[in-house]
Structures are given as structure tokens and as C-alpha cells.
Amino acid sequence: MTIRYLFAVLHLLALAIGIAAVYARWRALRNVKATADLKAVFLADNWYGVAVIIWLVTGLSRAFAGLEKGTAFYLENHWFIGKMGLFVMVFLLEIYPMVMLIRWRKALKKGGLIDLGKTKLLTRLTLAELPLLILMVCMASAMARGL
Ligand code: HEM
Structure with missing residues (x-):
């Protein structure tokens, strides 16, 4: 019961972290004018990564490890x-932003140059993820109540 409760709490906390992180990454990407502005993008991206890990670990355990209604x-x-x-x-939708942000992080570490022209597409892709995540919440609540 404790694990079941803990995983349910963590799953919902990931939702709060994840939605906030995607919104923050979108805002940060929109405001990128110079390489230094990417710091805020990377920070939001880190939190998105944290949310995804928690979602996967708690979600898959709840679904397939018998914590809730069974596989x-x-x-x-x-x-x-x-x-x-x-x-x-x-x-x-996340593949391109993920690949680009990893490349940019590596390039910055090596003191390389970054093509900031790509931020426009990353901004759009990030925004496109938000309604899908919200729709997932609607489906999750229907699923939990056996609708
Ligand atoms: C691999 C990914 C995921 C898996 C396997 C998964 C699985 C689950 C499971 C098994 C439950 C318990 C439902 C029940 O009580 O019967 C749940 C609840 C929930 N999930 Fe996920 N989930 C995942 C990702 C996500 C994501 C990305 C979101 C949000 C964008 C999300 C939002 C929710 C919400 C809001 C609930 C609570 C529903 C309620 O009690 O009303 N999940 N999920």
C-alpha cells in the first residue's frame, strides 16, 4: 500500500514538474537571442528529463507490476x-529537440559554435507537446475510473 501510494504521488508530481518544464523550455527558447540565453533552455530541459524518468518508472510499475488494476x-x-x-x-515530437539540445550542450562544452536559427523549430515542437500532455491527463483520469 505504501509503495502504491508513493508511486501515485510521484506520478502526479512528475505531471507538475513535466508541464512546468515544457512550458519553461518553450518560453526560454522563444527568448533565445544569444548563446548565453541557452542556459535557461538547458535548465528547463533538465527538469523535463527528470519528469520523464519519474513518469516511466512509476507509470510502468503501476501498470505492469501489479500496483494498481493489473496488466x-x-x-x-x-x-x-x-x-x-x-x-x-x-x-x-521530442526526438529533434532532444538531439539538438544534446549536440548544443556538447558544442558549448568544447567552445564550438551553435546555429541559433534552429531555435524557432525547437520552440514550435516544444509547444506542440503541451496539448498532447494535457490530453494524456484527460485519458489517464478516464482510465483510472474505468470509463
Ligand atoms: C510510460 C508512461 C506512463 C505509464 C505507463 C502510465 C501509467 C499510469 C497508470 C497505470 C496509472 C494508474 C491508473 C489507475 O489508477 O488505474 C496512471 C495514472 C495517471 N497518469 Fe500515467 N502513465 C504514464 C505517463 C503519464 C504521463 C506522461 C502523464 C501526464 C502527461 C500521466 C498522467 C497520469 C495521471 C494524471 C494519472 C492519475 C489519473 C487519476 O487518478 O485520475 N501519465 N498512469
């Missing part, structure tokens, strides 16, 4: 399938 329930639940579909879409 069979979730695999047959259309809300769960929809929620996971949205998660995959978020991941697909």
Missing part, C-alpha cells in the same frame, strides 16, 4: 492505449 486491465483499456499512443507522439 490485463490496462492492455485491454482503450484509454490506456490512447494515453500510450499520445506518449509515443510526444516522444516523436
Whole structure:
């Protein structure tokens, strides 16, 4: 019961951290005018990474380690399938920003140059993830109540 409760709390905390981080990364990307402005982008991106790790660890344990309704329930639940579909879409939207931000972090460490022209696309992709994450919350609540 304690683990079940703890994982439910952590799962929801990841939601707060994740939504705030995506919004913060979008705002920071919008305001990038020079390389120094990327510091705020990287900070928000770090928190997004933290949220994703917590989501994956707690979500997969809750779904498939018998913490909640059991594997069979979730695999047959259309809300769960929809929620996971949205998660995959978020991941697909995140591939380009993830690759670019990793490259930029490495380039900055080596004192290299960065093409800031790419921030426009990263800003749009980051914003596109927000409604999908919110839709995931709607599906999660329907799933939890067996609608
Ligand atoms: C691999 C990723 C994920 C998995 C496997 C997963 C799985 C789960 C499971 C099994 C539950 C418990 C539902 C129940 O009580 O029967 C849950 C609840 C919840 N999940 Fe996720 N989740 C994941 C990611 C996310 C993400 C990214 C979000 C938000 C954007 C999210 C939002 C929620 C919310 C809000 C609840 C609570 C629903 C409620 O009690 O009303 N989950 N999730």
C-alpha cells in the first residue's frame, strides 16, 4: 500500500514538474537571442528529463507490476492505449529537440559554435507537446475510473 501510494504521488508530481518544464523550455527558447540565453533552455530541459524518468518508472510499475488494476486491465483499456499512443507522439515530437539540445550542450562544452536559427523549430515542437500532455491527463483520469 505504501509503495502504491508513493508511486501515485510521484506520478502526479512528475505531471507538475513535466508541464512546468515544457512550458519553461518553450518560453526560454522563444527568448533565445544569444548563446548565453541557452542556459535557461538547458535548465528547463533538465527538469523535463527528470519528469520523464519519474513518469516511466512509476507509470510502468503501476501498470505492469501489479500496483494498481493489473496488466490485463490496462492492455485491454482503450484509454490506456490512447494515453500510450499520445506518449509515443510526444516522444516523436521530442526526438529533434532532444538531439539538438544534446549536440548544443556538447558544442558549448568544447567552445564550438551553435546555429541559433534552429531555435524557432525547437520552440514550435516544444509547444506542440503541451496539448498532447494535457490530453494524456484527460485519458489517464478516464482510465483510472474505468470509463
Ligand atoms: C510510460 C508512461 C506512463 C505509464 C505507463 C502510465 C501509467 C499510469 C497508470 C497505470 C496509472 C494508474 C491508473 C489507475 O489508477 O488505474 C496512471 C495514472 C495517471 N497518469 Fe500515467 N502513465 C504514464 C505517463 C503519464 C504521463 C506522461 C502523464 C501526464 C502527461 C500521466 C498522467 C497520469 C495521471 C494524471 C494519472 C492519475 C489519473 C487519476 O487518478 O485520475 N501519465 N498512469
